[in-house]
Amino acid sequence: MKNDITDQIISCLIKEKLITDEQVRHAKKIKSKIVSSKRLLDILKDLKYVTDKQIKTALAHHKHSLKIGDLLVEFGYITNEKLEAALRIQKSSKGKRLGEILVEQNFITEDDFRDLLYIQFGFLHIEPDIQEVDKELISKASIKLYRHYSILPMYQQKGKPLIAFADPFDEKSLKGATEIFGSDFIIAVASHNAIFSSLNKVEHGSKTTIIKEDPDSVQAIVDSIIQSAILEEASDIHFEPFKNKFAVRFRQDGILVHYKDFPLEIRPMLTSRIKIMSSANIAEKRMHQGGRISFDFNGTEYDLRVSFYVSVFGEKIVLRILNNMNQLIGIEHIGMSPKLLKRFLQDALEIPSGVVLVTGPTGSGKTTTVYSCINHIKKPEISIITAEEPVEYIVKDVIQCSINPSINLTYKETLRHIVRQDPDVIVIGEIRDTYSADVAVHAALTGHKVLTTFHTEDSIGGLIRLMNMDIDAFLVSSTVVCVLAQRLLRKVCDKCAEPYHLTPEDLYRLEYTPADVAKSQFAKGKGCSRCRYTGYKGRTAVFEMLILNEFVRDAILNKKSSYEIRKISIETSGLLTLLEDAIHKASSGITTIEEIFRCVPKLIKPRSIQEIKRLQGN
Numbered sequence: 001m002k003n004d005i006t007d008q009i010i011s012c013l014i015k016e017k018l019i020t021d022e023q024v025r026h027a028k029k030i031k032s033k034i035v036s037s038k039r040l041l042d043i044l045k046d047l048k049y050v051t052d053k054q055i056k057t058a059l060a061h062h063k064h065s066l067k068i069g070d071l072l073v074e075f076g077y078i079t080n081e082k083l084e085a086a087l088r089i090q091k092s093s094k095g096k097r098l099g100e101i102l103v104e105q106n107f108i109t110e111d112d113f114r115d116l117l118y119i120q121f122g123f124l125h126i127e128p129d130i131q132e133v134d135k136e137l138i139s140k141a142s143i144k145l146y147r148h149y150s151i152l153p154m155y156q157q158k159g160k161p162l163i164a165f166a167d168p169f170d171e172k173s174l175k176g177a178t179e180i181f182g183s184d185f186i187i188a189v190a191s192h193n194a195i196f197s198s199l200n201k202v203e204h205g206s207k208t209t210i211i212k213e214d215p216d217s218v219q220a221i222v223d224s225i226i227q228s229a230i231l232e233e234a235s236d237i238h239f240e241p242f243k244n245k246f247a248v249r250f251r252q253d254g255i256l257v258h259y260k261d262f263p264l265e266i267r268p269m270l271t272s273r274i275k276i277m278s279s280a281n282i283a284e285k286r287m288h289q290g291g292r293i294s295f296d297f298n299g300t301e302y303d304l305r306v307s308f309y310v311s312v313f314g315e316k317i318v319l320r321i322l323n324n325m326n327q328l329i330g331i332e333h334i335g336m337s338p339k340l341l342k343r344f345l346q347d348a349l350e351i352p353s354g355v356v357l358v359t360g361p362t363g364s365g366k367t368t369t370v371y372s373c374i375n376h377i378k379k380p381e382i383s384i385i386t387a388e389e390p391v392e393y394i395v396k397d398v399i400q401c402s403i404n405p406s407i408n409l410t411y412k413e414t415l416r417h418i419v420r421q422d423p424d425v426i427v428i429g430e431i432r433d434t435y436s437a438d439v440a441v442h443a444a445l446t447g448h449k450v451l452t453t454f455h456t457e458d459s460i461g462g463l464i465r466l467m468n469m470d471i472d473a474f475l476v477s478s479t480v481v482c483v484l485a486q487r488l489l490r491k492v493c494d495k496c497a498e499p500y501h502l503t504p505e506d507l508y509r510l511e512y513t514p515a516d517v518a519k520s521q522f523a524k525g526k527g528c529s530r531c532r533y534t535g536y537k538g539r540t541a542v543f544e545m546l547i548l549n550e551f552v553r554d555a556i557l558n559k560k561s562s563y564e565i566r567k568i569s570i571e572t573s574g575l576l577t578l579l580e581d582a583i584h585k586a587s588s589g590i591t592t593i594e595e596i597f598r599c600v601p602k603l604i605k606p607r608s609i610q611e612i613k614r615l616q617g618n
């Protein structure tokens, strides 16, 4: 099957006299000598016999029977697995086009797909220019009707009308064009956005647009985008201005997913609407700015933080939905193994004073963990007070302060006052400078419990960085009780999970022998409608918990290197590294090896799975 496609393309290239038989033989010889499975076409390109563009043009000029899916794979736009996943979706969705599905699932961009359609059917691919639109031709029907059929009549070519189609395979469009222009027309392909924006320009002249007179519809569009994001449990909404479209994407389970593209014409109105909603300056278009939206939906008030960022094609807007997570997660559900959780509670969280540091990069779930901790330790007889930027969830019976530098309510100012509030527990959203580190350490020294977060790779890195912030090693060793490093990994979708066998490369990267992973049950989702064909649904955290026992304290006082501190922690406090906790979760099918390589650092060689399981207590 696969060779057949390559052969067809090769014969096409030979017919076009782009390559010779001799060159093909040479390329085949090379292919037989190399170990990796490189495509013959790629070898021909590497040898500079032919360019990608020449191949595509040659194919467009020749009749052939190549399927669009095979072309996509052959040209390296998508993998075979993605094609199969898309074909499966196509089966279960009535009447959807393969291209539509591929774009929707983020497998390929609309532009790339169009590029290949052009090759497959030899269609002319155009960027419509309204200057070229033949007034007489377009007056044959109403703009409304063209919009309905997603077509744009352009001009006469060799006595035949040339019509741009958003989808030349759509029966409705073809039938519509036939009704208006008869059956003899030339099909060209243009993007959906380009067709709509040209139709708008023809209808209203080049300045005005369809919805300018209808502010209600702009409001409805923005509202429905935010509502969809809430329903799909997205954490952020991105509005991205590009040269030819205004794209909207959602961040779901940490990954950006395509939601919808809008024509450029409505970008200014959508932007203005969001500025009004977030009390930003509507006239300011040349400076970055921020704002907030309080959004009522289904009886809940959602708090959205908005950022406008000036870019070459206009302002990019990001809306972060602050309280869009299913309430607070109980500490027992944040993803710690029972043994780890027990130690964390006994040796860190439930002791009345000392600093508990949660570390990790942005988006690693630190804030969620801190909130679970607050929720766990709060009780009527103690006072908990927070300084956060911003407050992301409201926790009942806790005094929370949202830092707001724009009115000079800064971290520094807040922390100066927080200790005078007679608290038992102080939550500092993030240690970001020497001043906040100093406040945390001194509050702990005077008997307070301090919960805070820090941006570092791993647990030991957190300690080292504190000391690099001019906090004395003695203070660090006598106040910090626990450093918890974490990452969020996507969970395998349990509806479409399948067993996965580690490849030699996986083993090599983990420095494992096949015996090290015997009896493990790795898994991978093959993709289904529940997980939007990603194979993943939801996320779990993996942890590395460093409890500062006397040996570790000694090592800090003696300014040992992070490598030595790590070794001491592993030997004396049973520290499991982030990688080991992640391997443990992957080996029981909760997450995948792919996720581990994507998110978790490998600082030292992990121990065998049997050993990790023994240390985890199961």
Ligand SMILES: [Zn+2]
Binding pocket: 493, 494, 495, 496, 497, 525, 526, 527, 528, 529, 530, 531, 532, 533, 535, 536
């Ligand atoms: Zn699934």
